Amino acid sequence: MQVNQAIAAALIGGGVDTMFGLIGDSNLFMVNEFVETHGGRYVSAVHEASSVMMAHGYASRSGRVGVATVTQGPGLTNTATALVETVRASTPLVMLIGDTAPSNLRNLQSLAQEPFVRATGAEYLLVESPETAAETVCRALRIAAGQSRPVVVNCPTEYMWVEVAEPALDPSEEFIEAASAVQHELDEAELDTAVGLIASATRPLVVVGRGVVDSNAGKTIKDFSERLGAPLLTTLRARNLYGAGDGSLGVFGTLSSEKGAQAIVESDCVVVFGASLNTWTTAHNTLLTGKPVVHVDVQRATLGRFTAVTAPVCGDAATVAEAITTWLDEGEIEPATFRARVASDLVAHDLEAAPVSRDRLSFAGVLTDLMAAVDEQRTVVFDGGRFLGEAFAHVHAPGVARQVLSTSFGAIGMGMGAAIGAAVAASGEPTVLVTGDGGFMMNGLAELQSAVRQQIPLTVLVCNDGSYGAEYDQYVAKGVRPDLSLFEWPSFADVATALGAAGVTVGRLEDVSAAVEAIRTHDKCLVIDIQVGPDQVVEVPH
Incomplete structure (x- = not known):
């Protein structure tokens, strides 16, 4: 068996049946082996960054490890932004790359790949010998699953044709299942401080982040909030985990x-599980000013990373919640009445949408009408951009697992790759991408062709204000002519049609009905170009 065959076998043995990528010198025969010998599915990208985002979307939607592969040198450097995105999103992902031979110093694609990878924050594993290739891939899958992070595996290209013994792979459930997060012995002093703050609070809040979703602790934390008498709120990444009834x-x-903002202002203690408390979550720390904060996370490095907290507690969310509940019960601490007081004001969605104007064309109005035409069992993917303020308010997925974000690095243009990966994971269900015109031009058009080519149906809603919106706002705010931020794009509907998709332009109110009909009847990729002036867009809060 050759190394390229051993790597493909290791992936299959590790439960991988889908891989995203762009082939080159280092990986083309491994990918062929994965497909032709083992029957794996390979989804090809036009750009290497998109292959990583495809794996991200797949992992986010499926809950499994996403796998991508690119070639060495420029193939790797093209993934930089996407790798950082997946690191910050804590995506369980393995990326397989190659490397030029150390003796081939004149190779144009030579690069010091380890420091490049580590600069993104991803884990780096080197295949140190042909004999260890399969073992290294298996280790990467376990790290990615167990630590919920991207791992880059570098297998020198010259190894690919070396003969090795067939790897002894363990196909048991123990190997295939995701490894559990590292369990910490709870610090009683940390618990004591946290319980003291919670017990003395009369208006506690519980905030839930993505870490709770990933550890399947949602019900435990919901029960905990009821025990405290505390309303629940989530971070954006955990949106739709709970409903009003919870x-x-x-x-x-x-x-x-x-109503959520009002409860935050009134609260006198905030208990946070599995959230980083970044500047968007805390509104530059203004939402936590003067409040005791209990911050629970399984990773100690996360505690207080972005904002000062009163009581950091390192541990698994469910374990900590159960321990605090036990202490409160032993101390006969009664639940607060804060939850009951605000119960009548609970909203049905995470965001309370403002009334939509129907006397002019707006992203809010069009998005509302279009989403009403999409099947409720849908996956929704969000790209980055100024349009997000309205998109988050008027576009919803039916549950947290069906919402995929590509915004952890603040980049635009990452969404189309993520949408393709999510659509592959959500086979048979509609997948909707909400993107901006700048992001769509950056990577969306190229990867739209990837979706068309591989018959992956997507509905793409382009919020087209003919500008780079955030830059437009800054120019206008400073009294500077915004011309440099304005663009005259081609007709996205026409270009989509040329690429083999369907295209509809919404430039007037009377165009909306045709777009709605297209959503209801289309059987292939559909692009809806929603054209609104740059001065008519509601800016996303910072």
Whole structure:
């Protein structure tokens, strides 16, 4: 068996049946082996960054490890932004790359790949010998699953044709299942401080982040919030984990509903599980000013990383919640009445949408009408851009697993790759991408062709204001002519049609009905170009 065959076998043995990528010198025969010998599915990208985002979308939607592969040198450097995105999103992902031979110093694609990878924050594993190739791939899958992070595996290209013994792979459930997160012995002093703050609070809030979703602790934390008598809020990444019936007031942060914001202001203690408390969640720390904060996370490095917290507690969310509950019960501490007081004001969605104007064309109005035409069992993917303020308010997925974000690095243009990966994971269900015109031009058009080519149906809603919106706002705010931020794009509907998709332009109110009909009847990729002036867009809060 050759190394390229051993790597393909290791992937299959590790439960991988889908891989995304762009082939080159280092990986083309491994990918062929994965497909032709083992029957794996390979989804090809036009750009290497998109292959990583495809794996991200797949992992986010499926809950499994996403796998991508690119070639060495420029193939790797093209993934930089996407790798950082997946690191910050804590995506369980393995990326397989090659490397030029150390003796081939004149190779144009030579690069010091380890420091490049580590600069993104991803884990780096080197295949140190042909005999260890399969073992290294298996280790990468376990790290990615167990630590919920990207791992880059570098297998020198010259190894690919070396003969090795067939790897002894263990196909048991123990190997295939994701490894559990590292368990920490709880610090009683940390618990004591946290319980003291919670017991003395009369208006506690519980905030839930993506870490709770990933550890399947949602029900435990919901029960905990009921025990405290505390309303629930989530970060954006955990949006739709709970509904109004669970005591949820929606999103905690810059996208809070009016009633959620009121509860945040009134609260006298905030208990946070599995959230980083970044500047968007805390509105530059203003939402936590003067409040005791209990911050629980399984990773100690996360505690207080972005904002000062009163009581950091390192441990698994469910374990900590159960321990605090036990201490409260032993101390006969009664639940607060705060949850009951705000119960009548709970909203049905995470974001309370403002009334939509129907006397002019707006992203809010069009998005509302179009989403009403999409099947409720849908996956929704969000690209980055100024349009997000309205998109988050008017576009919803039916559950947290069906919402995929590509915004952890603040980049634009990452969404189309993520949408393709999510659509592959959500086979048979509609997948909707909401993107901006700048992001769509950056990577969306190229990868739209990837979706068409591989018959992956997507509905793409382009919020087209003919500008780079955030830059437009800054120019206008400073009294500077915004011309440099304005663009005259081609007709996205026409270009989509040329690429083999369907295209509809919404430039007037009377165009909306045709777009709605297209959503209801299309059987292939559909691009809807929603054209609104740059001065008519509601800016996303910062």
